[in-house]
Amino acid sequence: MGGPEDQVPLVEIVDATLSYRGREVLTGIDLTAPAGRTLALLGPNGAGKTSLMRLVAGRLPPDAGRVRVGGADPFRAPATRRAIGWVPQEIALYPRLTVAENLGVFAQLAGIGRRARKAAVEAALAFTDVAEVAGRPVGLLSGGYQRRVNIAASLMGRPRLVLLDEPTQGVDLAARAAIHAVLGRLRQDGAAILLATHDFAEAERLADDVAFMAGGRIVREGPLAELLARIRAGAPEHEIALALPPDQAAEAALRRAGFGPVDTGLTWRASGRGGHTLDGAALLGALRRQGVPVSEVRVRTPGLDALYLDALQSGTSGAAASRPRPLRAAR
Incomplete structure (x- = not known):
């Protein structure tokens, strides 16, 4: 995905397969993601979105196929894993520690030395716009602030790739807008963003590219603007x-x-x-x-929700679901 100006993609997945407890959860995954773009993963629960993100994060190795981030295997290369920011759906913070203390812990885990740690924490606080609550225990913060601190913790190693699993789940509109602003700044700074979400409005606002998943496969993927233009070429x-x-x-x-x-x-x-x-x-x-x-x-006018339904209906209607299918414009 991406334009001709993009060189080697930051993320490259080739024919990756993954099984869990004897059941195949990902099959024949082919996907690329360049730096400076946001790729949204969409699909029903159980489609394999989180499993795919775990492969990219280096938390799991594929049973077959290849996963590369910056040309290296994230599962086997610790330095590559440290260049990946992982923001899970759950709040992965210490509730009794303050925001600044939490970020200090994650800075240490990211390998940042003691002398540089304070500056790194201050930079993350400013970047995610949570400096005003730096001294408050995380457990006393609103859900929106907790999610922003969750993102801040993933940024301590200045990652080139940030993975987010439902980053705005359960937050109000103001918190959602604040989180979207953080993701916009990450993209402007040249990071690649891989976003798993059920929120069509969120994906349509943030994504440059989309990949629709069903049954552990990618049934359609491509630049969002191009896919929407095709589906909007027909009748409303x-x-x-x-x-x-x-x-x-x-x-x-x-x-x-x-x-x-x-x-x-x-x-x-x-x-x-x-x-x-x-x-x-x-x-x-x-x-x-x-x-x-x-x-x-x-x-x-058809939107991303219509594109999603069309992708899932055509992509799961037989054996052809094993590879992305072209979008059929209405006649």
Whole structure:
């Protein structure tokens, strides 16, 4: 991924396979990530996102294939592992220690000498904008501050690659914006960022590239702008909001019309590939005449969520799921 100006990718994974307790959790993974770009991993729970990040972080070796970060095997090269910042989904901090004390511990673990440690802690505090809480115990901080300190701890070794697993889970909008600002600064500084998230808005805002995973495979990957441009080249999506859960007859009518449920089942969506020729008002009337409790019809430009559904539906529909498939633009 990336433009022609990119040289050797910082992260290179070739045909990597991983098994856990006798079960294959990653199969035939091929992926690259250059410096200075953000790659978002998207997929359902159990798709293999965290396992893939553990391979890249050097926490696990692949059973087959190759994983390289900066040209070296992160599992076998301690210096390479130290150049990787790992931010797990859980808060990996000492709750009774202050923020500054936590960062001091992680600086020591990163191999930073005592004389340089204070400056490194101060730099991380400033970079993640948490200096105002440096003297407070981590356990007394809000979830948003804890997550920013979690990121700060991963930066003590000035990593070239930062891996983040659901970095904004459970935080409010203000904390989310603060975390996004930190990730933006990391990207501007030339770091490669690998981000696993379930948040489509977050991925669409932050990512340069995306990789969709299902069943331990990458079913589609590429530059986000290019993939979105292809899916938006066709007809817009129709989205239906229901006043009540549909009964069996209403659900059958929706599916005949090319709609499928999303979220709680009160929202149903069909892309332009469904072949809709009716405008919103005509579609509303046609469905209501069939007993569908429609409260609203929306016509929307397809976004990352539509791209995700298309990737998973096409990528898991048979043996061809073993390799990324090209996105089909609507006709």
